[in-house]
Structure formats: structure tokens, C-alpha cells
Amino acid sequence: MLGILGKALISASFVVSLFAMIFYFVAANKEKEKTLRIGNWLFTAKVVFLVAASGILMYLIFRHQFQYYYVFNYTSLDLTPRYLFSAFYGGQEGSFMLWILISGFLGFGLMKWTRPPYKGPVLFFLTLTQVFLLSMLLGWDIFGLKLGASPFRTIAEEMPNAPFLQTNPDFVPADGSGLNDLLKSPWMMIHPPILFLGFAMMTIPYCFAMAALWKQKYNEWVGPALPWTLSANVALLTAIFLGGYWAYVTLSFGGYWAWDPVENASLVPWLIGTAGIHTMIIQRKSAVAQKSSILFAILAYVAVVYETFLTRSGILGSSSVHSFVDLGLYNQLLAFMLVVTLVGLGLFFWRYKELPSPEKEAKVLSREFMTVTGAMLLLILGLVIILGTSSPVLGQLFVEKPTPPEISFYNNWSMPIVMIMAIFTVLGQYLFWKKYDAESLASALINPLLVTSAVTIASIIIGDVRNLYYMTYLFCGYFAIVGNAWVLFRLALQKPKLIGGSLSHIGFGLLLVGILASSAYNEPLVDQRTANYNEAVERGEVTDEQGFTVTQKEEMLELYLDEPVLIDNRYVVTYEGYELDNIVRRGQQNYRIRFEPLDGGKAFYMQPEVYPMLTSSSNENIQWSVDPDVRTGLFSDIYLYVGGSSYVQEQNDRIAENSMMQNVAFQDTLGEGSEVQTIEFNLGQTIDVGKFKIRFVNYSRTDTTQLPPNTTIGVRAEVELIHPASGRIFTVDPLFAVYSEQGQSYIYSPPSFIPDFDLEFQFTQIKPQENSIELTVTGLEEEYEPEWVLIVADEKPFTSVVWAGTFILMAGFSVSIFRHWGRERKKNKE
Amino acid sequence: MKPKLIIGIVAIVGFTSLLMYNFGESISTYTTFEGAAERSTAHIPGTWDEEKGAEFSMETKRFTFYMKDEDGVSRKVVYPKPKPNNFEEADQLVVIGEMRGDIFYANEMLMKCPSKYNDNDPGRFVNASDS
Numbered sequence: 001m002l003g004i005l006g007k008a009l010i011s012a013s014f015v016v017s018l019f020a021m022i023f024y025f026v027a028a029n030k031e032k033e034k035t036l037r038i039g040n041w042l043f044t045a046k047v048v049f050l051v052a053a054s055g056i057l058m059y060l061i062f063r064h065q066f067q068y069y070y071v072f073n074y075t076s077l078d079l080t081p082r083y084l085f086s087a088f089y090g091g092q093e094g095s096f097m098l099w100i101l102i103s104g105f106l107g108f109g110l111m112k113w114t115r116p117p118y119k120g121p122v123l124f125f126l127t128l129t130q131v132f133l134l135s136m137l138l139g140w141d142i143f144g145l146k147l148g149a150s151p152f153r154t155i156a157e158e159m160p161n162a163p164f165l166q167t168n169p170d171f172v173p174a175d176g177s178g179l180n181d182l183l184k185s186p187w188m189m190i191h192p193p194i195l196f197l198g199f200a201m202m203t204i205p206y207c208f209a210m211a212a213l214w215k216q217k218y219n220e221w222v223g224p225a226l227p228w229t230l231s232a233n234v235a236l237l238t239a240i241f242l243g244g245y246w247a248y249v250t251l252s253f254g255g256y257w258a259w260d261p262v263e264n265a266s267l268v269p270w271l272i273g274t275a276g277i278h279t280m281i282i283q284r285k286s287a288v289a290q291k292s293s294i295l296f297a298i299l300a301y302v303a304v305v306y307e308t309f310l311t312r313s314g315i316l317g318s319s320s321v322h323s324f325v326d327l328g329l330y331n332q333l334l335a336f337m338l339v340v341t342l343v344g345l346g347l348f349f350w351r352y353k354e355l356p357s358p359e360k361e362a363k364v365l366s367r368e369f370m371t372v373t374g375a376m377l378l379l380i381l382g383l384v385i386i387l388g389t390s391s392p393v394l395g396q397l398f399v400e401k402p403t404p405p406e407i408s409f410y411n412n413w414s415m416p417i418v419m420i421m422a423i424f425t426v427l428g429q430y431l432f433w434k435k436y437d438a439e440s441l442a443s444a445l446i447n448p449l450l451v452t453s454a455v456t457i458a459s460i461i462i463g464d465v466r467n468l469y470y471m472t473y474l475f476c477g478y479f480a481i482v483g484n485a486w487v488l489f490r491l492a493l494q495k496p497k498l499i500g501g502s503l504s505h506i507g508f509g510l511l512l513v514g515i516l517a518s519s520a521y522n523e524p525l526v527d528q529r530t531a532n533y534n535e536a537v538e539r540g541e542v543t544d545e546q547g548f549t550v551t552q553k554e555e556m557l558e559l560y561l562d563e564p565v566l567i568d569n570r571y572v573v574t575y576e577g578y579e580l581d582n583i584v585r586r587g588q589q590n591y592r593i594r595f596e597p598l599d600g601g602k603a604f605y606m607q608p609e610v611y612p613m614l615t616s617s618s619n620e621n622i623q624w625s626v627d628p629d630v631r632t633g634l635f636s637d638i639y640l641y642v643g644g645s646s647y648v649q650e651q652n653d654r655i656a657e658n659s660m661m662q663n664v665a666f667q668d669t670l671g672e673g674s675e676v677q678t679i680e681f682n683l684g685q686t687i688d689v690g691k692f693k694i695r696f697v698n699y700s701r702t703d704t705t706q707l708p709p710n711t712t713i714g715v716r717a718e719v720e721l722i723h724p725a726s727g728r729i730f731t732v733d734p735l736f737a738v739y740s741e742q743g744q745s746y747i748y749s750p751p752s753f754i755p756d757f758d759l760e761f762q763f764t765q766i767k768p769q770e771n772s773i774e775l776t777v778t779g780l781e782e783e784y785e786p787e788w789v790l791i792v793a794d795e796k797p798f799t800s801v802v803w804a805g806t807f808i809l810m811a812g813f814s815v816s817i818f819r820h821w822g823r824e825r826k827k828n829k830e
Numbered sequence: 831m832k833p834k835l836i837i838g839i840v841a842i843v844g845f846t847s848l849l850m851y852n853f854g855e856s857i858s859t860y861t862t863f864e865g866a867a868e869r870s871t872a873h874i875p876g877t878w879d880e881e882k883g884a885e886f887s888m889e890t891k892r893f894t895f896y897m898k899d900e901d902g903v904s905r906k907v908v909y910p911k912p913k914p915n916n917f918e919e920a921d922q923l924v925v926i927g928e929m930r931g932d933i934f935y936a937n938e939m940l941m942k943c944p945s946k947y948n949d950n951d952p953g954r955f956v957n958a959s960d961s
Contacts, residue, residue, distance in 0.1 A: 388853070643886075
């Protein structure tokens with residue numbers, strides 16, 4: 001019932017949007033206040049409907065209404081409220097909904113703050129994009145033409161041919177299939193909403209640019225569009241950072257960036273949006289670059305839509321580790337993309353002749369030339385990344401069934417581009433605040449260049465940099481930091497509100513240096529034997545059984561319980577065991593690995609986790625997932641995850657055994673093949689047996705009334721089985737009883753089980769004079785394997801610098817938001 | 831025509847052709863075990879040959895399994911890292927590496943899961959209902 005209401009609300013929202021669009025169109029053309037107001041009312045109604053629909057979806061999720069496919073597919077009974085909340089946007093439909101919701105709320109901001117004549121057309125284009133996004137959620141079936149996929153469709157609608165529905169049409173699953181364990185992370189709460197905030201905000205410069213073309217007012221739009229574009233930029237950057245950090249610290253992707261299409265999908269709009277910010281700023285300042293500002297504003301949003309198309313239409317196929325499921329929205333997404341692009345670029349070229357051109361060409365040494373060139377470089381970098389991401393489509397020009405490009409494609413192209421950019425940031429910033437000719441600029445730059453050279457040389461020596469290209473790259477990165485810092489200090493004394501630009505550029509420089517250090521100088525942490533082996537592999541001296549040269553290095557390390565290993569000649573590393581932790585995820589192991597620096601630093605622990613993926617594990621097969629531990633340091637990070645352990649091995653063996661048992665007729669598990677040992681203890685004694693310690697705590701007479709009537713003696717021993725590796729202690733109280741039957745005495749010692757280790761304890765003898773007992777333990781292996789863990793550890797230098805650069809970029813852009821927004825607010829008051 | 835315009839056009843054409851050339855070089859084509867024999871680095875999509883199992887050997891520190899390529903040919907694949915997350919869950923694998931004799935040495939392996947933002951239960955659901 002609620003589902004039908006939800007669907008109706010989305011449909012209503014869509015229809016109302018269409019009308020709002022028409023009214024905005026008329027209002028924009030005729031510039032009539034009244035029509036615009038009707039448009040606003042319709043827009044508001046649309047948002048209200050959508051909020052109501054979202055409320056229903058949220059309600060269905062929280063009430064576990066599994067007859068709805070979305071609820072069934074992304075949630076389960078055991079999810080805590082925070083993940084039930086995130087499940088709202090855990091799937092494709094919900095994430096579209098979140099996107100439109102945010103876009104709707106931004107619409108209210110535009111209604112309030114946008115001045116005529118842009119108001120009507122801006123809201124028209126915003127509504128246009130929302131109409132397309134809403135159409136993805138309709139779930140209409142018009143004569144077999146499917147429009148959108150509704151989040152409110154039921155299981156019966158999703159799988160009409162399922163046999164369980166044929167027999168029982170009202171079938172409701174008892175539990176949902178649950179949120180993917182990888183998404184059960186606090187980052188999931190925050191990363192997607194901020195990303196969609198960025199996407200939704202990037203719509204606004206597009207709307208303003210279109211409004212400018214429509215109304216033929218090519219200069220004034222930049223003022224109000226700038227704070228929005230800057231905000232979109234900060235939101236996207238924050239989302240990129242959160243995504244990268246999430247991937248780094250919990251998803252074991254091995255790093256913070258992998259040039260994955262989904263990552264590129266947020267980077268490219270950011271790059272082009274940033275290009276737009278540059279031209280808008282210079283347009284406001286010097287009334288140049290009107291064409292580029294409009295073009296970049298259009299392209300930034302086209303990039304958002306294009307990358308949305310790539311990641312959600314299923315076209316990326318096997319080239320991305322995390323593309324969405326294909327919901328059959330290919331045609332709709334394609335239409336969306338084509339309309340946004342063709343209308344945008346069409347109008348741009350329609351007005352092209354009319355657009356103001358500079359009367360004379362800018363000098364090379366001018367802030368106009370530097371800023372526009374910087375923007376062009378950002379655009380080129382964006383286009384290169386788009387080209388790489390589009391390999392499934394564009395690669396077909398070269399080969400059939402194209403693979404994604406090698407990572408080196410992205411690195412080789414982006415490196416020189418960002419190096420030129422780095423130089424231009426400094427020249428641009430100097431020229432931005434003061435006029436220079438070649439000579440005066442050169443003399444002004446002498447000091448920064450000297451400092452840069454000194455820092456570069458120091459880095460080369462300390463970091464043992466041998467690659468000439470890296471040296472140049474480092475120089476460019478440091479130049480951006482030092483040169484912009486120079487400008488910043490001078491500026492901060494006079495006009496601290498204007499430091500946004502130079503601060504951002506310092507962040508950019510730091511980012512460049514940090515990226516090189518953390519990716520090119522990433523070292524696996526291994527012991528001496530493995531290091532020697534790897535060196536031999538590098539020299540090509542290792543061959544395998546078939547006589548082929550081995551090219552694969554060994555980058556992991558086996559540690560045995562409490563056996564210290566020297567790693568990288570710097571750390572003594574000891575595996576100290578694990579703990580079973582059922583609080584966060586059932587069956588999770590937290591491993592304890594101790595690092596003791598040889599140089600006398602403080603010892604520390606790394607605590608990587610391994611857990612079974614409950615959503616995809618079954619009784620026959622456990623899927624283990626790992627959660628790395630990252631120790632963040634000022635100079636380097638240690639990144640470590642567990643690739644396997646004796647505990648995991650045992651669990652897998654047990655499961656394999658159990659499933660075999662189901663096939664073979666039942667046999668006594670502890671029968672043949674199991675070892676039987678007898679152990680004699682004194683009271684209070686602890687004995688090491690294999691990987692266990694067994695302690696005889698106490699014994700006491702039991703109440704014979706609970707035993708068979710003819711029992712003469714009944715003694716229970718209290719025995720502790722200690723498993724030092726995991727710190728687990730099991731207590732058993734095996735019984736020793738003597739009973740008589742027909743004059744004969746019999747010993748009765750029923751076994752006590754410890755299922756966790758398949759052990760069986762029997763209390764087989766008692767020697768009261770010596771205060772000792774004898775236990776028979778079945779299942780203890782005489783030749784036991786010590787507990788082990790397999791770790792993969794990397795040292796990543798200066799990852800902290802990458803984060804610092806990102807934060808400074810954010811800070812710089814934020815300063816600029818305040819500056820431009822403050823100015824706009826004043827204008828609004830006038 | 832102005833000389834600046836010509837320089838500009840030449841620069842753009844030069845840049846674009848270099849970019850496209852390099853792009854063409856850096857992508858390769860998905861192939862099969864048979865096709866892999868002819869190239870130094872091959873991308874092979876396929877599925878895990880479950881019957882033959884998968885094992886991580888502590889001695890060699892290598893993960894070994896059998897994969898069926900798109901022609902249905904099953905070959906041994908050696909991967910020098912621990913078993914990746916989601917290995918069993920993946921409905922498609924892409925191994926990147928080289929063929930030596932009858933064994934494929936994968937330097938990289940990608941798992942195509944139904945979706946990172948989804949999970950495979952519905953997939954299993956649908957398959958079960960097909961039968």
C-alpha cells in the first residue's frame with residue numbers, strides 16, 4: 001500500500017516538475033513575476049512530494065518491509081539504525097533520490113538569492129535536470145516501454161517468474177540480503193551525501209551559463225555563479241578525499257587512488273569546475289574570457305552527467321571494480337546526457353558570434369594569460385582522464401574488446417601537465433597582484449627559486465631520488481609551494497581575505513609532492529630473506545620448476561606466534577595473537593602485531609582485522625574479508641593487512657570437513673585418526689600441551705543425588721583450557737563417578753566437549769593421596785602447527801602530505817567562498 | 831591565416847595525435863588463454879573453475895586456482911598475493927599477466943562482483959528461480 005503511495009508521489013513529483021519547467025520557461029521568456037511565482041509553487045510541491053516519498057522509503061527500510069525489492073536487497077534485520085539510514089542511498093535508485101533531494105533544496109537557495117534576469121532561466125534549467133533524474137525513478141511501463149526503476153517495486157514485480165511466487169504470490173522473505181559488509185563503515189554515512197551535494201551544486205554553474213546565453217548577458221552571471229561553483233568544488237573535493245581515505249584505511253584497495261572510473265567520475269568534474277573558477281575569477285576582474293567561463297561551466301556539468309552515464313549504464317562492464325548494476329536505464333541516461341550536452345553546447349555555438357572577444361591579445365606576462373592557460377591545462381587534464389575512462393567505448397577505435405588503459409597512461413600524461421601547472425600557479429599569482437615585466441618578474445622570483453632549489457636538493461639527497469624526471473617534478477611541486485607561500489605572506493599582511501587563491505595553490509603543490517612520495521617510493525616491509533629473494537628476482541636470477549624466470553616478487557611475510565622477526569632492518573615484529581570480537585561483525589578476529597623500532601622508538605601495535613562476509617558466506621563456504629590497519633605518521637604510514645592465518649585456515653578446514661561429512665555416512669568425528677593423550681596433573685598445575693595450556697583448577701564431590709542411584713562416588717574436576725594465541729579460556733567440568741552394579745564397580749567418565757577446537761575431555765582417574773588426577777584428551781594433535789599469520793605490510797612515505805595538501809586546498813577554496821559570497825550578499829541587499 | 835592560428839592548430843593536432851597514439855598503445859584487448867601465448871601481457875576474463883579448487887600455498891606464498899576462460903578452457907593461474915577479498919563472490923575474474931607453458935602468471939587480478947554497491951544474493955536468487 002505504502003509502496004503504491006510512494007510510486008504515486010514520485011510520479012506526481014515528475015509531472016509537477018514538468019509543469020514547473022513550462023512555467024519557468026514562460027517566465028524566463030516573458031520575464032513575468034507572476035508566472036515565475038507559479039513555477040516556484042510547483043517546484044516546492046515537487047520537493048514536498050519527493051520528501052514524502054523519501055520518508056516512505058526510509059519508513060519501509062526501518063520497518064523491514066522485505067516485500068519491497070529495494071528493502072530486501074540492501075538491508076537486513078541485523079543492521080543498526082545508522083546503516084539502515086545509509087541503506088537509503090546504498091543502491092542506485094536511492095542514490096538518484098538523494099541527488100534530486102539535494103538538488104531540490106538547492107533550488108530554494110536559488111529562488112531566494114538569484115537576481116533577475118537570470119532567476120527564471122536558472123530555475124528552468126535546474127528543473128530540467130531534475131525532470132531527467134526523476135524519470136529514472138518512475139517505474140512506468142508505457143506499452144512495454146519501461147521508464148525508470150522505482151525504488152518501491154516489490155519482489156513480485158522484480159522477479160515475476162520466481163517459482164516461490166507462483167506457489168505463493170504473497171511471499172515475503174523473512175530477512176533481507178543485507179548491506180554489503182564493505183559498506184558497513186562510518187564513511188558510508190557521509191561520503192555519498194557529500195558526493196551528491198557536489199554533483200547537485202555543479203548543476204548550478206551550468207544553469208547560470210545557460211541563463212547568460214539565453215538572456216544575452218554575458219558578464220553579470222559570474223558574480224552569483226562563483227560562490228556556487230566554489231562550493232561545488234569544495235564538496236566534490238571533500239567527497240573525493242573521503243572516498244580515497246575510505247579506500248585506503250578500510251577497503252584494502254592498497255592505496256588512496258587507483259584511477260578507477262568511479263573515482264575519475266568525481267575527479268573530472270572537479271578539474272573542469274576548477275578551470276571554470278579560474279576563468280570566472282579573471283572574467284570578473286578584467287572582463288575577459290567570457291567564452292571560456294561559459295564553456296567550462298557547461299562542460300563541468302556535462303562531465304558529471306557523462307561520468308554518471310558511464311558508471312551507471314553498465315557500459316563499463318568489467319573495467320571497473322565498482323560500477324553499479326545495470327538497471328536498464330541505458331537509454332534514459334543516454335538521453336539525459338545528450339540533452340544536457342546538445343542544449344548546452346548548441347546554445348553556446350548559437351550565440352558564439354555574439355559573445356564578447358578580447359579587443360587585443362593578452363600579453364604572455366599578464367594575469368589574464370596565466371589564469372586562462374592554467375584553466376586550459378586543467379581542462380586538458382580532465383579530457384585526458386575522460387579519454388582513459390572511456391576506454392570501453394573509445395578503445396574500440398583501436399582494438400576489439402578493449403581493456404582499460406594501463407595506469408601508466410594516466411600517470412605519464414598527468415605528470416607533465418601538472419608540472420607546467422605548478423609553474424604557472426606561481427607566475428600567475430605574482431602577476432595577479434602586481435604588474436611585472438620579464439626582468440622585474442625574474443628578480444622577484446630569485447629568492448623563491450633559491451629556496452625551492454635548496455629544498456629540492458635536500459629532498460633528493462635525503463630521499464635518495466635517482467630519477468631525473470622525479471627530480472624535475474619535485475622541483476615544480478616545491479616551486480608551487482614556496483612561490484605561492486611568498487605571495488601569501490605578503491598578501492596576508494595587507495588583505496587577508498584575498499589569500500584563497502595562493503593558499504589553494506600551496507595545497508596543490510603539497511599534493512603533487514605527496515603523491516609522488518607516497519606512490520613512487522612505496523616499499524613493502526619484508527624480512528631479510530624475502531628482500532634478498534626479491535633482489536634476486538629483480539636481477540632475473542630466480543627460476544621456477546619449469547625453468548622460467550620468476551618475475552613476481554614476494555611481498556608478504558609469515559609470522560609465528562611470539563616469534564619476533566626483523567623487518568627491513570628497522571623493526572622487530574612479533575605476532576602476539578588475536579582476539580575474537582563479535583561486537584562489530586560476527587566472527588571477526590582482531591590480530592595483534594607488535595612493532596618495535598630498532599632505533600629505540602616506542603613500540604606500537606598494528607591491529608588488522610579479518611571477518612567473514614556474512615552477506616555472501618554460506619554453510620559450505622565462508623568468505624573472509626580483511627580490514628587493514630594504517631598507522632599514520634608524520635613522515636610515513638605503515639599499511640598492513642592479514643592475508644591469512646591459522647585461525648582462518650582451521651575454520652575453512654572445519655567447514656570443508658563438515659560438508660564432506662554430510663555426503664559420507666556419519667562417522668565418529670573423534671574416532672580414527674584422532675590422537676588420544678592422557679595427562680596427569682596435580683592440583684593447581686598448568687601443563688603446556690601443543691598450542692594450549694591446560695590447568696587443573698580444582699575438584700569437588702558432586703551431589704550423588706543427581707547421578708544414577710547406585711553411584712558410590714562422584715567427583716567433578718574443574719579444568720581450564722587456555723588458548724594463548726586468542727586469549728580464550730574454556731572451562732569444563734568432566735565427571736568421574738564410580739557406580740556399582742550386581743556387586744561389580746564400574747568407572748563412569750562421560751566426555752566433555754569443547755566444540756571450538758574439537759576437543760573431548762574425560763576424567764579417567766583420581767589419585768587422592770597425591771592430590772592428582774588423570775585426564776584423557778581426544779583430538780589434541782601431537783605434532784601441531786604453531787599459530788601463524790600472514791601479513792602484507794607496506795610503508796608509504798608522506799601520505800600525510802597528500803592529506804595536508806587536500807586540506808589546504810579545501811581551506812583555500814573555502815576562503816574564496818566567503819569572499820565571493822560576502823560580496824554577493826551585499827549586492828542582494830542593495 | 832595568422833601564423834599564431836597555424837601554430838595553434840598544429841599544436842592541437844600534434845597533441846591530440848600523440849595522446850590518441852599513446853592511448854591506443856596503453857589499452858589492450860581482452861583475450862583467452864590461447865591468445866595470451868602470443869603476447870607479453872594479456873588480460874583474460876573468465877570464471878573460477880570451482881571444482882578444481884583454489885589454494886594459497888604457505889611454502890611458495892602464492893595463490894593458485896584454475897580459471898575457465900571464455901572459450902571454456904581451464905588453466906592454472908598463479909597469483910603472488912593472498913587470496914583477494916570477494917574471490918568466491920566474483921561472477922567474473924580478469925587476470926592480467928603472462929602465459930608460460932600451461933600456467934598463467936597473474937600480476938594483477940580484478941574481480942567483477944555483481945556490484946560493490948550491491949551484493950550477490952539477488953543474483954543467486956534469480957538463478958535459482960530460472961531453474
